[in-house]
Amino acid sequence: MQKNNISNSVIRRLPRYYRFLGGLQRQNIAKISSRELSEMMRLTASQIRQDLNCFGGFGQQGYGYNVAELRKEIAHILGLDVSQKIILIGAGNLGRAITMHVDFEKYGYELAGIFDSSIAMENIEIAGIKIMHTNRLEEFCKKEKPSMAVLCIPRTGAKETVEKLMELGINAFWNFSHYDINYDFPDVHVENVHLTDSLMTLSYAAKGTNEPIGEE
Amino acid sequence: MQKNNISNSVIRRLPRYYRFLGGLQRQNIAKISSRELSEMMRLTASQIRQDLNCFGGFGQQGYGYNVAELRKEIAHILGLDVSQKIILIGAGNLGRAITMHVDFEKYGYELAGIFDSSIAMENIEIAGIKIMHTNRLEEFCKKEKPSMAVLCIPRTGAKETVEKLMELGINAFWNFSHYDINYDFPDVHVENVHLTDSLMTLSYAAKGTNEPIGEE
DNA sequence: TAGATTGTTAATCGATTAACAATC
DNA sequence: TAGATTGTTAATCGATTAACAATC
Numbered sequence: 383m384q385k386n387n388i389s390n391s392v393i394r395r396l397p398r399y400y401r402f403l404g405g406l407q408r409q410n411i412a413k414i415s416s417r418e419l420s421e422m423m424r425l426t427a428s429q430i431r432q433d434l435n436c437f438g439g440f441g442q443q444g445y446g447y448n449v450a451e452l453r454k455e456i457a458h459i460l461g462l463d464v465s466q467k468i469i470l471i472g473a474g475n476l477g478r479a480i481t482m483h484v485d486f487e488k489y490g491y492e493l494a495g496i497f498d499s500s501i502a503m504e505n506i507e508i509a510g511i512k513i514m515h516t517n518r519l520e521e522f523c524k525k526e527k528p529s530m531a532v533l534c535i536p537r538t539g540a541k542e543t544v545e546k547l548m549e550l551g552i553n554a555f556w557n558f559s560h561y562d563i564n565y566d567f568p569d570v571h572v573e574n575v576h577l578t579d580s581l582m583t584l585s586y587a588a589k590g591t592n593e594p595i596g597e598e
Numbered sequence: 599m600q601k602n603n604i605s606n607s608v609i610r611r612l613p614r615y616y617r618f619l620g621g622l623q624r625q626n627i628a629k630i631s632s633r634e635l636s637e638m639m640r641l642t643a644s645q646i647r648q649d650l651n652c653f654g655g656f657g658q659q660g661y662g663y664n665v666a667e668l669r670k671e672i673a674h675i676l677g678l679d680v681s682q683k684i685i686l687i688g689a690g691n692l693g694r695a696i697t698m699h700v701d702f703e704k705y706g707y708e709l710a711g712i713f714d715s716s717i718a719m720e721n722i723e724i725a726g727i728k729i730m731h732t733n734r735l736e737e738f739c740k741k742e743k744p745s746m747a748v749l750c751i752p753r754t755g756a757k758e759t760v761e762k763l764m765e766l767g768i769n770a771f772w773n774f775s776h777y778d779i780n781y782d783f784p785d786v787h788v789e790n791v792h793l794t795d796s797l798m799t800l801s802y803a804a805k806g807t808n809e810p811i812g813e814e
Numbered sequence: 815t816a817g818a819t820t821g822t823t824a825a826t827c828g829a830t831t832a833a834c835a836a837t838c
Numbered sequence: 839t840a841g842a843t844t845g846t847t848a849a850t851c852g853a854t855t856a857a858c859a860a861t862c
Contacts, residue, residue, distance in 0.1 A: 818862090820859105821861095823856105824856085825854105825856070825857090827852105830852085831850070833846100833848080833849090834846090835847095838841105
């Protein structure tokens with residue numbers, strides 16, 4: 383029973399819970415208490431219980447949580463139990479790497495099609511999927527009805543691409559381009575991935591280590 | 599003048615400020631007020647001023663902020679103005695994609711070496727850099743003194759790799775592996791990139807759209 | 815039952831926003 | 839100078855932690 387407004391902070395912790403529970407399952411651990419899990423994950427037991435209780439009482443007093451069951455519940459909350467079709471736009475270095483590296487099936491997604499605007503790319507196969515020319519997008523989407531798109535294209539022309547995809551019924555974007563989708567399309571679901579942001583955060587932290595406190 | 603403890607939330611916004619200021623610079627915009635910037639970035643002017651004032655008074659009353667100057671200050675805060683050597687470990691799909699896709703030079707980093715434990719990979723060139731066998735790590739690090747490592751290896755064996763790299767003076771890891779570095783090495787700087795976490799967050803948000811409120 | 819651990823309410827802490835005096 | 843906009847303090851809001859009664 384999902385309460386209406388779950389905070390973003392909670393949602394962003396769910397995939398991590400899911401991963402840790404997966405690890406426990408691999409070790410054949412059947413039950414875990416919030417305290418044990420909190421020690422593994424380096425957060426408080428309180429937070430775990432609060433987080434989980436946003437969605438329902440998945441535990442049992444005096445016992446803890448059933449690992450397999452809890453994992454399944456989180457999968458359901460995240461929508462991993464319903465297969466979703468995804469298309470990927472832009473088969474450059476990044477697009478190809480994501481295709482090969484991200485295990486879509488593992489999380490219940492299906493990478494249904496890869497598109498590129500370069501004719502030279504057409505019919506090249508990546509991870510068993512043939513690249514299609516973008517002029518086949520409409521035909522494909524009307525038939526396959528993908529719900530999400532991975533955007534691996536340059537900023538230029540990205541707006542037009544998103545507009546087109548929205549018309550074809552896609553309203554969720556995993557955005558690796560540096561184009562700010564929500565600025566033009568505020569109602570669409572976007573998850574931005576700015577790899578270099580993360581690198582810069584690291585370099586800030588590392589910098590601190592080597593400098594005396596009080597430096598500018 | 600950096601106050602001692604800047605919160606993580608502030609730090610994580612800096613790269614985004616940096617990007618937006620870059621955009622303004624490309625458009626030859628010389629000055630911007632916190633209000634104007636806040637409208638572009640969809641956050642409050644208050645927050646921008648608070649964030650920046652953690653590091654110093656970069657603005658001028660009645661005028662606003664000089665774009666070029668502010669961008670330079672943020673680059674300095676993030677450590678982008680000091681060239682840092684980075685090595686990348688693991689030249690599989692992901693490692694190669696990061697090598698080709700991430701513009702290290704643009705942010706003042708130098709990708710100084712790529713290492714892989716497979717002999718078959720040795721001397722293959724990616725983006726102009728020859729892959730070295732991991733047995734050359736020690737020799738290389740003693741000579742080049744890289745400060746950060748990009749980890750693109752499987753979980754298995756990751757602990758040993760990190761341990762070795764630490765001994766060779768590396769204390770910052772851009773971690774694409776699913777190995778939890780800080781669990782074993784709490785003092786090392788780590789920036790974890792879990793691409794699929796971000797995808798799951800998106801699928802949660804997208805799911806909400808298609809379901810009636812109050813559903814489980 | 816007694817012990818353990820949850821679910822949940824209350825207290826605390828931190829981050830964001832609002833307000834305004836300082837000042838260019 | 840008058841107008842604009844910062845830097846900074848105070849108020850608000852939300853998220854995390856602590857506490858404990860409910861209950862397995």
